[in-house]
Amino acid sequence: MVAGEAVTRRRRRRVLAPIVGGLTVLLASACLDLPSINRPDIPDGIPPGAGAPTPYIDINAPGRTSELLRDWAAPIADATGVPFIAMEAYGNAAEIQRQQHPECGIAWTTLAGVAAVESKHGTHGGADIAPNGDTSPPIRGVPLDGTRGNLQIRDTDNGRLDGDATHDRAMGPFQFIPETWKRYGVDANGDGRADPDNIDDAALSAARYLCVSAGGDMTTPESWEKAVKVYNNSMKYVLDVRDRANAYSINVRY
Numbered sequence: 400m401v402a403g404e405a406v407t408r409r410r411r412r413r414v415l416a417p418i419v420g421g422l423t424v425l426l427a428s429a430c431l432d433l434p435s436i437n438r439p440d441i442p443d444g445i446p447p448g449a450g451a452p453t454p455y456i457d458i459n460a461p462g463r464t465s466e467l468l469r470d471w472a473a474p475i476a477d478a479t480g481v482p483f484i485a486m487e488a489y490g491n492a493a494e495i496q497r498q499q500h501p502e503c504g505i506a507w508t509t510l511a512g513v514a515a516v517e518s519k520h521g522t523h524g525g526a527d528i529a530p531n532g533d534t535s536p537p538i539r540g541v542p543l544d545g546t547r548g549n550l551q552i553r554d555t556d557n558g559r560l561d562g563d564a565t566h567d568r569a570m571g572p573f574q575f576i577p578e579t580w581k582r583y584g585v586d587a588n589g590d591g592r593a594d595p596d597n598i599d600d601a602a603l604s605a606a607r608y609l610c611v612s613a614g615g616d617m618t619t620p621e622s623w624e625k626a627v628k629v630y631n632n633s634m635k636y637v638l639d640v641r642d643r644a645n646a647y648s649i650n651v652r653y
Contacts, residue, residue, distance in 0.1 A: 404602065404620075416480070431616065433492040441649065441651060441653075443645065444645070445620045445624065445641055446504075446617060446618060446620065446623040447508050447512065447644030447648055449506040450507060450508045450647055451471065453468060453493055453494040455494070455543070456491075462588075463588045463589050463600065464491055464587075464589065465484075465487035465532065465587070465599050466493075466610070467491075468487050468490045468491055469487065470488045471490060472490055472637075475650060479510055479511075479650055479653070480652040481520055481647065482520050484530065485521055485528060485572070485598050485602075488511040488532055488599045488601075488602040488603075489508075489511045489602055490507045491599060491601040491603070492599075492602035492606040493506055493507040500610060503610035503615060503617055505609060505610055505617045506644075508647045508648045509609070509617070509623070509644050510602050511644060512640040512641065512642075512644030513609075513640055514573060514598075514602070516636065516639045517572065517575060518534075520572065520598075521534040521538070521571075521572035524536070524538060528598055531597070532587075532588045532598045532599035533570065533594070534572055534597070534598055535596070537562070538571055539562065539570060539571060540570070542565065542566040542567075543566050544565075544566045552566060552576065553565070553580075554567060555567055555578045556578075560577045560580060560595065561577055569596075570604075571594075571601045573595075573604070573605040575604065575605075576601055580595050584604045585607065587599040587600045587602065590630070602637075605630075609630065610626070612625065627640055627641075
């Protein structure tokens with residue numbers, strides 16, 4: 400699970416849907432005509448627009464391959480207000496998935512939409528993003544102790560990852576909980592370790608998680624919503640991610 404699976408950040412009205420294989424599957428009719436924010440210049444379709452296509456890079460090059468997208472990321476970051484290092488990370492994750500799992504079809508705009516909602520692109524609480532992608536101070540969610548509408552998830556990592564030896568907490572710019580990070584976490588900045596507080600690692604891990612949650616294909620409205628709902632089981636969340644992703648797809652600040 401990611402933080403959204405275990406935590407309802409605010410009390411939201413939910414749309415109920417059938418459960419298949421442990422994942423929430425939305426009815427087709429529920430995902431084809433969603434309300435949008437009152438911004439006529441921003442598309443409201445799903446999956447969100449793919450935005451500027453990432454150029455081919457050598458994803459097996461040494462070091463931080465996100466830096467190979469510097470020229471691509473700079474103008475998009477300037478137009479959208481997304482931090483430059485984060486923009487590189489989203490493009491890198493999407494390009495790695497495109498080369499390794501082209502059937503998924505995840506776009507960098509979806510990753511940017513998720514990270515915007517989860518952590519303000521790794522800057523929540525005044526955090527900064529270092530040139531290598533590390534975010535500091537670490538971004539941590541509340542203890543998942545069963546209060547304030549949260550599920551209870553007792554510690555699964557002895558506090559090694561999230562710093563809490565009593566209950567698990569969501570971690571980093573994409574707000575993974577330890578159990579999910581141990582399954583999907585991957586090194587993407589070339590330092591040899593998977594770190595939930597590194598935006599390169601977290602972005603690629605989120606891309607992997609979303610693609611698996613969608614059944615391997617995020618190119619249809621049903622599968623895209625299915626994946627995002629697994630990240631956070633809330634229609635409000637789906638719409639927030641969609642609107643931000645669509646805004647970024649046309650280089651609009653959100």
